[in-house]
Amino acid sequence: MIKQAIIPLAGLGTRLLPLTSVFAKELLPINGKPGIEYILDECIEAGIKEVVFIISQKKKMIKDYFYKDSFYKNLIKKKKDSRINKEYKKILRYKKMIKFVYQNKPLGTGDAVLKTQKLIKNNFFLMLLPDDLIIKQNCSKSMIQVHNRYKSSVMASLKVNKKDVSRWGIYKLGKKINKKNYLINDVVEKPSINRAPSNKAVIGRYILPKKIFTKLLNQKPGKGGEIHITDAIQSLIKDENKFIAHNFSGKYLDCGSMHGYINSNLEIFKS
Secondary structure (H helix, E strand, O other): OOOEEEEEOOOOOHHHOOHHHOOOHHHOEEOOEEHHHHHHHHHHHOOOOEEEEEEOHHHHHHHHHHOOHHHHHHHHHHOOOHHHHHHHHHHHHHHHHEEEEEOOOOOOHHHHHHOOHHHOOOOEEEEEOOOEEEEOOOHHHHHHHHHHHHOOEEEEEEEOOHHHHHHOEEEEEEEEEEOOEEEEEEEEEOOOHHHOOOOEEEEEEEEEEOOHHHHHHOOOOOHHHOOOHHHHHHHHHHOOOOEEEEEOOOEEEEOOOHHHHHHHHHHHHHO
C-alpha cells in the first residue's frame, strides 16, 4: 500500500519573481487557499498517512506556517471567531502528518528525493511536485489504483505541444495496457524537439520504488549540473523495472509561472 508521499519544496521559484524574492511560492494563495494545501488535500483523499516536505533554510516559512500554535491559540482567546478556529483545526490536521527534511543546495529533484531515504518505509512511495495542480479528479488516487493492480511504478502522463517538449521529461511509450495506461520504454529529460521520442510528458505525480535511492546515490549530475530524477528512472527502466504512464482524467494547471499562477486562480475560482 502507498501510505507515504514526498513533496520537494526547496526550489527557488524564479519563474514567480518578484513574489518569491520574499515569499515561498507554495504558500501563495490560489483562490484564497495556499497552493500547498491543494496538494495535501489530494494526498489525504488518496489515503496518504505521512507526507515528507523537502525544504531549505530559505523556505523555512513553510515549516513556520504549520507550527504557529501560539499565534492561533492567542487569537482564538481574543476573538470568538469560528472561522479562525476552523483554520487552526485544519492546520493541526496537516501538521500531524508532515515531516521535514532539508535540501539547502539546489542540486535537482533527484538530490531532493535522496534526502528522504531514511524516512521511506515501504517498497513504493508517492511524489508530488507542487507546481503541478490537477483539479476535478484526484490524480494520485487513480495512480495508486493502477499501482495496486499492476504492482509497478506509475507516472502521470500528459500530451503537450511539440514545441514545448524541452520543458519536460518525455516518454517513449511501449505496449498499451488499456485506454489510460501504457508501459514506458524510455524517459528523456528535457529533450530538443528533434530528439524527443514523443510529445507525452511526465507531469508532477510519481509512484516510485524504494530501490531508486540506490540509483540516486551513484548517479552523476546531468543537464545543468543537477541530479535528475528522470535519469534515475531511466536507469531503472533499463534494468527492466516496470513503469506505467497513466493518462489522468483531471485538469492540469501549471501554477509555477506567473501566467500559470494567474490562470490557476481563475480556473479554480470557476470550478
